[in-house]
Amino acid sequence: MPSSPDLYAFVRGELVPLTHAYLHVSDLAIQRGYGVFDYFRIHETQPLFVEDHLDRFYESARLMQLDVPMSREALRETVLELAQRNNLELSGIKLLLTGGYSTDGYTPVPEQASLVMIQQPLTMVEQSVVDRGIRIMSHEYVREVARAKTINYTMGIRLLQRLRELGLDDVLYHQQGVVSEFPRSNFFIVRQDNTVVTPAQDMLFGITRKKVLQLASQQYPVEEGVVTLHDVWQAKEAFLTNTTKRLLPVVELDGQPIGTGKPGEVTLSLLAAFQELEQAALAKASVV
Known part of the structure; x- marks a missing residue:
């Protein structure tokens, strides 16, 4: 994914420039491909069908035995904050939740789970x-x-x-x-x-x-x-x-x-x- 100095991402509790949005190599998304995500459209700063997407995000996490390290209300507010910060006309936000930083590269550590939000411009199908x-x-x-x-x-x-x-x-x-x-x-x-x-x-x-x-x-x-x-x-x-x-x-x-x-x-x-x-x-x- 191209990085832009004008865009921000949310990584493990912080809003950071997209150019600085990284996870450690011990993360289970890197080590084992273990994680879930969801993706929804943002029109200007307004997410489309966001409650449906949050329902599915939390259900995916439950099925994969991952704990979302943020309340639903806080997660929704952070989505809106990121959308307002980036202020794109049409875009998509991807919510990512991984097994987090693992000492043995295999076992999830709940308190080390990685919650990430990435926003990118979007072009709809022609x-x-x-x-x-x-x-x-x-x-x-x-x-x-x-x-x-x-x-x-x-x-x-x-x-x-x-x-x-x-x-x-x-x-x-x-x-x-x-x-x-x-x-x-x-x-x-x-x-x-x-x-x-x-x-x-x-x-x-x-x-x-x-x-x-x-x-x-x-x-x-x-x-x-x-x-x-x-x-x-x-x-x-x-x-x-x-x-x-x-x-x-x-x-x-x-x-x-x-x-x-x-x-x-x-x-x-x-x-x-x-x-x-x-x-x-x-x-x-x-x-x-």
Whole structure:
């Protein structure tokens, strides 16, 4: 991550210039890749859906047996302080919690846990990508402790070269043909009868996923359950959801088109509804 002398980060209890934001080599994030994180957008100085993200951050910490060394109220206040200090128009803040400084490089020491906040400018996905949709491949893999948002992205990073070689955009995980998630996104299909369906096992509960399920239920039948690769190829539409991409149409899987091979009307209608929800949430937060 490029360091800027104009930006600040929060590291182990202190706001410091990003150029001075470091952890000791004994930290378990470095030694063993042990930690959790969360990430949310900041519009000017206002975080989007911050309470949902804090819920998930604390739940990830619980699942990984890590104690957040700060109360929820103090954590929220520090997020706002960092956003105000950096004063970026559009950005993302990443909350990181690691096993901390360990004397043996293996055993977490609760009082040495490392809480880090990093803020960086953010560029949202271009409209041209939404207009054409993305092409993906499948790969058999299930993340360990899938309900936790851990810092272990080894498989996704290993597959980047394969994606480049094939000219594809992302990889969809499955186990014996049962779909779960992307490395950084949730997955949805739209059946021929306009039922909106998303996997319910071996995946992370995304915040955008949660909001889209609420929006979809107001217009279409909705299901959380088993989705197979066969279901994807038989679907009318497919799309992914995450913080920086909102909803992004998926038009091809493993060389086979999904539906018409173009972004579908249900996907685009939900994208429009989600953007309206964002604006309403930000407007409400700004007057609190």
